[in-house]
Amino acid sequence: MFCPRCGSNQSEELKFCKVCGANLYAVRQAVDTRDTGGKIDWSQSWFADMRSDAESKRRKDELDHRRGIAPEVRRYNEIKGGVITASVGVAFAIFLKVFMEGLVLSGEVSPAAAEILSRLWVVGVIPMFVGIALIINGVFVSKRLAQIAMQAAQSGSSLPEKETNPLELRSADTTEFIPSGFSVTEETTKHLISSDYKQ
Secondary structure, three states, X not given: OEOOOOOOEOOOOOOEOOOOOOEHHHHHHHXXXXXXXOOOOHHHOHHHHHOOHHHHHHHHHXXXXXXXXXXXXXXXXXXXXXXXXXXXHXXXXXXXXXXXXXXXXXXXXXXXXXXXXXXXXXXXXXXXXXXXXXXXHHHHHHHHHHHHXXXXXXXXXXXXXXOOOOXXXXXXXXXXXXXXXXXXXXXXXXXXXXXXOOO
């Protein structure tokens, strides 16, 4: 079997490629069970899991850019989602508190169950804290990310400038090479021109 990633020849009983580590078992399954009659749903295929998180984030950012969703809009949506989630958590806690108190006061519940039911309202605190976390993230953390994205957009680059490390090598710039004053074949052609060879 040939590895689809690196093209090396591998034996049939191997599960992973010896050269690049590709999952050959999944490739064999895909080849053996493929349906040639219909369209392939690439999102459900075995290699959909191989996409990196960075690639999916880049695609999401590109879709947001095409839709006109700026980082500042995403920040406001995150804050709005946090307010809604926290409000639902508080409302759920109040509902559970009132409902469970009604059950306990009815007198048809055992004392052990009454203890549990009277404290069940705490479940509503979980979405409230999730909402508060979203609000804090939107107000403080996402604000800084939105500022970085705005600075990058104003400077014309698509990515924010990363902090420079003095020990890190910078990327190559091919325009900085000094042009040579001679050609590789210069001496050879001069030799041919100046030779005494006569035809």
